[in-house]
Every structure is written in structure tokens, then in C-alpha cells.
Amino acid sequence: MPLTDDLRRTLSSSTPLYVAAGTADLAAQKLRELPATFDRLRAEAPERLPKLRERAQHAALQGVGIALEYAVRARETYDGLAERGKxxxxxxxxxxxxxDGTDVTVERAEQPPFTEPEARKPAQEPVTEPVTEPVAEEPAPKPRTARTAKKTAPRKGAPKKMPPKD
Known part of the structure; x- marks a missing residue:
């Protein structure tokens, strides 16, 4: 029976036990080194702090630059689509x-020139005239007869409010 033989070999193998013992030993070694690592980092902190502060500022400036770049691209895309639509x-x-007799009129208001992103508000285009389309007449609904009328339950009002307990 090959299945039984494979199962016996797997259960009698000591390799999984060795793996578990090796993992526990490695974890214990790293935990023993931890106080020394904390002391080393604490001693290096005053030297590393200005570099870390500089990196953080640099990353923040890069983020602002990227955000502005995307804002410019979005504006260019918006203007391009508006021109295409026009x-x-x-x-x-x-x-x-x-x-079919429908006539749609769309006008665009002039926008102020591009300003700084902080001072800029989202563009709102005024509606110059309503868009009207002819409405197709729908057939009138069939009147309900005694057979097709639905019975509805009476509506309940809002629950009464209870005064607060002291």
C-alpha cells in the first residue's frame, strides 16, 4: 500500500520537528540581541534625526509637486475635452x-485664468438656459377595476417621542 507507506514516512520524518526547533532558536537569538539594538539606535538618533527630517521634507515636497503635475494634466484634459465638445x-x-425636432443649446461661461491651487475653487459653470427635449406621450394607465385594485394597509404615523428620564 503506497499511500500507507507515504503516510508512515511523513509522520516518522523528523524534519518538521527540526524546522520548528530552528525557528524557535532563531527567534530567541534575535530577542537576545534586541536590547543592544535599541541602545545602538538610541545613541545614533541625534545624528540621524536631521537626515530623517530632511528626507521627510523632501518626500513631502515631491508629493506636492506630483499633485500639482496631476492637477495641471487634469485641467489640460478637461480643457481639451471641452474644446472637442465645442x-x-x-x-x-x-x-x-x-x-426628430430636438434642439440642444450649450454655452460655456468664461473662466478666470489659472491661479494657485490653494486659492482655487472648483469650476462651476452657470446654466444659461434649460435643455428641453420633446417628451413622447405615454399611454394613459389602465383604470383599476375591483378585481385589479390592491388593498393597502393604513399608514402608521411617526412614533411618539418620550420625554427624557431624569
Whole structure:
């Protein structure tokens, strides 16, 4: 029986036991070295602190730079899409009114020039005129008969508030 033989070999193997013993010994060794490592780091801290502070400032400045770069790219993409949309609308207007009688007018208000990100508020475009589309008439709903009428339970009001207990 090969399965039984494999199981016996696996259970009688001492390799997993050795692995566990080696892991426990390594952990104990590292824990014994820990106080010396703390003392060394405490002694080096005054020397390392200015370097760490400089690295933190550098990382913060890089983050701000990257954020500004993405903001500029987003603005360029937004303006590009707006220009593309304007071209599409002008082309549709030049072709004439659509066959179904819908006419959509979109106008864009002038925006102030780009300012610093802190002082800038999100762009809000004013609505110059409502967009209206003809509404297709829907068939009137069928009147309910005694057979199709649903019975509804009476609605309950809001629960009464209890005065606070002293």
C-alpha cells in the first residue's frame, strides 16, 4: 500500500520537528540581541534625526509637486475635452436641426485664468438656459377595476417621542 507507506514516512520524518526547533532558536537569538539594538539606535538618533527630517521634507515636497503635475494634466484634459465638445456642437449646428425636432443649446461661461491651487475653487459653470427635449406621450394607465385594485394597509404615523428620564 503506497499511500500507507507515504503516510508512515511523513509522520516518522523528523524534519518538521527540526524546522520548528530552528525557528524557535532563531527567534530567541534575535530577542537576545534586541536590547543592544535599541541602545545602538538610541545613541545614533541625534545624528540621524536631521537626515530623517530632511528626507521627510523632501518626500513631502515631491508629493506636492506630483499633485500639482496631476492637477495641471487634469485641467489640460478637461480643457481639451471641452474644446472637442465645442467642435462637435458647432458641427451639429452647421448640419442643421436634427430630424426628430430636438434642439440642444450649450454655452460655456468664461473662466478666470489659472491661479494657485490653494486659492482655487472648483469650476462651476452657470446654466444659461434649460435643455428641453420633446417628451413622447405615454399611454394613459389602465383604470383599476375591483378585481385589479390592491388593498393597502393604513399608514402608521411617526412614533411618539418620550420625554427624557431624569
Amino acid at each position: 467642435t462637435v456642437v458647432e458641427r451639429r449646428r452647421a448640419e442643421g436641426a436634427p430630424a
